[in-house]
Amino acid sequence: MNSVASPSDQARRDQAFESLLLLRRKSNVRRSAYYFVLLALVVWSIQVTIIDDTDWERMGSLGAVLKSAGRFIGVDIGLFPSLLVPAIETLVIASLGTILGVVICLPATWFGALNITPFKSVTYPLARLMMTLSRSIHEIVWALFFVAAVGLGAMAGIFAIAVRSVGFIAKMSAEAIEDINPGPVEAIKATGANTLQVVIFAILPQVLPQILGTVIFEWEINIRRSAILGLVGAGGLGLVFFRQMHTFNYHGVTSVIVAILALILIGEVVSHYVRKSII
Amino acid sequence: MPILEVRNLIAKYSARGPEILKSVSFDVEDDDFFAIIGPSGAGKSTLIRCINRLVEPVSGEIFFEGQDVTKLNSRELRSLRRDIGMIFQEFNLIDRMSVMDNVLSGRLGYTGTIRSIFRAFKKTDIQHALALLDRVGLIDHVDKRADELSGGQRQRVGIARALMQDPKLLLLDEPTSALDPKISREVMALILEMARELKVPCLCNIHDVNLAMEFCNKIIGLQDGVKMFDGPTEDMNEERLNEIYAMEVL
Numbered sequence: 001m002n003s004v005a006s007p008s009d010q011a012r013r014d015q016a017f018e019s020l021l022l023l024r025r026k027s028n029v030r031r032s033a034y035y036f037v038l039l040a041l042v043v044w045s046i047q048v049t050i051i052d053d054t055d056w057e058r059m060g061s062l063g064a065v066l067k068s069a070g071r072f073i074g075v076d077i078g079l080f081p082s083l084l085v086p087a088i089e090t091l092v093i094a095s096l097g098t099i100l101g102v103v104i105c106l107p108a109t110w111f112g113a114l115n116i117t118p119f120k121s122v123t124y125p126l127a128r129l130m131m132t133l134s135r136s137i138h139e140i141v142w143a144l145f146f147v148a149a150v151g152l153g154a155m156a157g158i159f160a161i162a163v164r165s166v167g168f169i170a171k172m173s174a175e176a177i178e179d180i181n182p183g184p185v186e187a188i189k190a191t192g193a194n195t196l197q198v199v200i201f202a203i204l205p206q207v208l209p210q211i212l213g214t215v216i217f218e219w220e221i222n223i224r225r226s227a228i229l230g231l232v233g234a235g236g237l238g239l240v241f242f243r244q245m246h247t248f249n250y251h252g253v254t255s256v257i258v259a260i261l262a263l264i265l266i267g268e269v270v271s272h273y274v275r276k277s278i279i
Numbered sequence: 280m281p282i283l284e285v286r287n288l289i290a291k292y293s294a295r296g297p298e299i300l301k302s303v304s305f306d307v308e309d310d311d312f313f314a315i316i317g318p319s320g321a322g323k324s325t326l327i328r329c330i331n332r333l334v335e336p337v338s339g340e341i342f343f344e345g346q347d348v349t350k351l352n353s354r355e356l357r358s359l360r361r362d363i364g365m366i367f368q369e370f371n372l373i374d375r376m377s378v379m380d381n382v383l384s385g386r387l388g389y390t391g392t393i394r395s396i397f398r399a400f401k402k403t404d405i406q407h408a409l410a411l412l413d414r415v416g417l418i419d420h421v422d423k424r425a426d427e428l429s430g431g432q433r434q435r436v437g438i439a440r441a442l443m444q445d446p447k448l449l450l451l452d453e454p455t456s457a458l459d460p461k462i463s464r465e466v467m468a469l470i471l472e473m474a475r476e477l478k479v480p481c482l483c484n485i486h487d488v489n490l491a492m493e494f495c496n497k498i499i500g501l502q503d504g505v506k507m508f509d510g511p512t513e514d515m516n517e518e519r520l521n522e523i524y525a526m527e528v529l
Contacts, residue, residue: 190364192359196392
């Protein structure tokens with residue numbers, strides 16, 4: 001090979017350089033177009049949601065805004081004793097809702113795990129539909145639905161929490177079952193066991209710690225959920241929150257928020273220790 | 280009459296897949312300790328799983344005590360499986376259950392569903408399990424969790440679980456492959472001894488030819504799903520072994 005570049009080599013390199021430049025210019029134009037579209041979308045969003053949609057006159061000056069927000073600073077201590085019962089109610093709604101959710105999860109999990117679902121083409125899609133429906137509808141919407149169905153009160157909250165819990169618990173449990181070691185299943189089948197016996201002896205022992213961990217995690221989340229369900233009349237602390245807001249007792253609102261925080265903290269601590277003892 | 284007759288057995292893992300077993304036939308007699316040898320992928324595990332239909336054969340017949348296994352409905356299949364004990368390479372114990380519960384699970388085929396939910400096995404079953412655990416040398420480990428035991432001990436639990444079924448036939452799927460050579464020999468000796476004692480014929484997959492020659496009275500050799508040899512252990516020789524394991528040599 002000749003070490004000195006021949007004229008034809010030079011020409012070839014120039015040509016490669018030219019086409020490279022063209023390619024880079026094209027991709028730069030494309031990139032700029034993306035940035036421009038993105039910027040336009042952001043501007044449009046701000047225009048529609050913030051600039052057009054805000055009642056600027058009601059908001060007034062910056063001072064007025066801070067003053068309004070400042071009304072929430074301070075706690076209505078006198079309210080705390082009357083929060084005890086709603087707080088317990090919130091906890092009970094979360095707990096019973098989780099338990100009922102677990103019951104609903106039994107068929108959803110059984111149908112939703114590919115390796116044990118009984119009629120794959122029917123039951124598997126059914127289970128997936130249950131899980132998706134449960135998760136894609138907000139707990140407030142579920143609560144509205146159940147308030148309409150069974151009336152105001154804790155029962156509607158319990159149903160809403162239960163139905164909302166199914167998606168996550170069943171999905172995690174079904175995936176845990178799909179990941180089991182098939183060896184023990186084979187061994188238990190080989191003893192002449194029926195399907196239920198195989199589930200109890202070969203599958204459950206393998207997945208129980210994981211499922212319990214998921215349930216406790218969901219219970220902790222359900223405390224947060226049930227704390228706000230009262231906003232739509234489904235009992236618990238949310239109902240008190242709603243009442244304080246409507247009587248313009250802003251310090252009372254803060255009291256309720258503090259109570260909710262305390263409750264959630266308790267839930268997290270319990271959840272942490274229970275999960276640790278399982279795993 | 281042989282306790283087990285296998286005729287022209289063909290098995291596949293998918294409808295369009297290759298044949299794992301290509302028309303295999305053999306008989307197991309009442310007092311046999313029968314070895315199936317052959318290289319990895321020869322179809323040994325598939326063959327043994329066709330006997331109790333953990334794998335569904337595509338065609339062929341399997342007569343167990345004169346009854347065609349391939350024609351049983353699910354209820355009849357469960358009672359067939361109850362009569363056939365099985366021991367596995369990876370033991371397949373329930374790790375989170377006690378040794379006792381693992382052994383008792385061998386009685387599931389005889390136990391009602393409600394009883395098994397509460398693990399309420401019959402007293403006679405518990406006595407029997409204790410006696411078997413004593414016999415396999417694990418009387419001091421009854422309450423331990425299965426995953427606390429060593430490999431050899433775990434396989435002894437597997438043996439006790441299989442014998443808990445009062446089986447009329449034992450299927451052994453590479454029972455010693457996960458164990459070291461010394462323990463392997465002990466476990467094979469224990470299985471042979473107990474099988475003789477309880478008069479249970481055995482059908483054993485094994486890739487360790489020396490163990491097969493030492494413990495088994497009959498051997499079939501499989502290569503790529505085809506039966507290459509079938510006869511008493513005395514008839515097996517170097518030349519025939521080389522033929523069976525030819526693929527590995529290449």
